[in-house]
Amino acid sequence: MNRIGNVLKMHQRDKFAWLIIPFMILGSSFVINLIVGFLSGVGIYTGGLMSIFIYMFVLGIIVLPQTFPFAISFSVRRTDYYAGTVLHALISGGFTAIILLLLSAIEKATNFWGTGLHFFHLPFLTDGNIVQQFIFNFLTLVLLFFWGFAIGSVFRKFRAIGLFVLTLACLLATTIMMVLIISKDWWDEIANWFMDLTAFGLSLWFLPIILIFAIVSFALIRRSTV
């Protein structure tokens, strides 16, 4: 019996959350932009693509309350739940990344839908070669999922108090960093570093962050109760 496979099946049965809703959100954003572009006759560069990335973050947050109590009550091990859920998110991220590449190619091939709408094919994001573009899409989606998943697991283990403390800690850390940057006058260096960065290069920096989120959420889920 494949225990991780069962967790994959559990998520696959929820086509709404993993497939229908994200593409509905992306689709409606696209259609609205297309109509506006059509009517205005102006070439638009839009950030509507962000919607699917943000949804991935939201999905990371809601997947635990939606499925963890159910899975654990139905005799699934926490480790298997974690592995299956992460695997499913990676598969979903890979699938979405490919779809976005295809849509980007179609957008370019149709001469930006005949209206000059830049929805999927955006400067910076599509600068690299096709493999680099895929990796950027994939790692960004995965990063956002794990970010949400880590928040969800803090809530699972420590409830509202945990989230409150975590938020305070993050605010404090940000403040300290800001003070440090301002006092040492690092702004120029930071700005330069970002200016030189490609989308692909940026996405590689996501890897260690993803790893930290993955470790934190695993440790918390192992100790979570129903």
Place this chain on the structure above:
Amino acid sequence: MSNVVEVSRLTKSYGNVTAVSEVSFKLEADKIYGLLGRNGAGKTTIMHMITAQLFATSGVLKVFGEEPYENSRVLSQICFIKESQKYPDNYTVNDVLELSSSLFPNWDREFANDLVKDFQLPLKRKMKKLSRGMHSSVGIIVGLASRAPLTIFDEPYLGLDAVARALFYDRLIEDYSENPRTIVLSTHLIDEVSRLLEHIIVIDGGKVLINEDAEELRGSAYSVAGTATAVESFIAGKTVISREPFGVLLTAGITGRLSEQDRKKADALNLAISPISLQQLIVQLTGKKTDVKGGAPK
């Protein structure tokens, strides 16, 4: 493995509150247990610990001879159905049953389908849209069709009508006789399930109050009714757990076996002797804390 569950000095505390305190008991294979007690007595907490959904503060817990935490050999043999079971929002009845068929190794698809018909469940409806009773029926179907060697029902029938509850008891006992397994029923409807139960564990205030064979327990108490003076003379020196005066009449509940001598004496005094139902007995024992010590059998 004759003992499916072995619990020894199991304790769960939340800060200063001790929900379960040094509980010890054993569950043997292929028996139907009743885990009874009042709300907040700690029954659900105990069951959550047995299924590794909650962590014990201290004590030893062995399920199928092993620690249940993250142990797939143990967990795959358990099916735990609870009143407040949550399901993913987008799941239909069919999704729950299909997934259960892959999660529980002994799942009987045909049996599940029969039960769906018996309980008249709409397979395509979302779990969120089911009525309270239908929601409970899904849990009952999973619990029965999973045929897990350790099946636990924790108040499984919120919102179920009497007909559906009777159906549940019938299917349970039918299927149990063909496929024996350890079943734990936790419920407040003690009289309804009392004919099913082979062994009874009563939890009160986080402790085991009674742990006895159901037959023994049923025979361990009776009530006498008659004129107050006659009843008073009969119950002198006996352990009285209840007293209900009614005009010049008195009905008293007594624990202990009814001897032949007692029976003759009762006849002579013109007293009516009747068995106390399990429910009444447990209400008496768990209802009045002060009487519990003197009233508990042995």
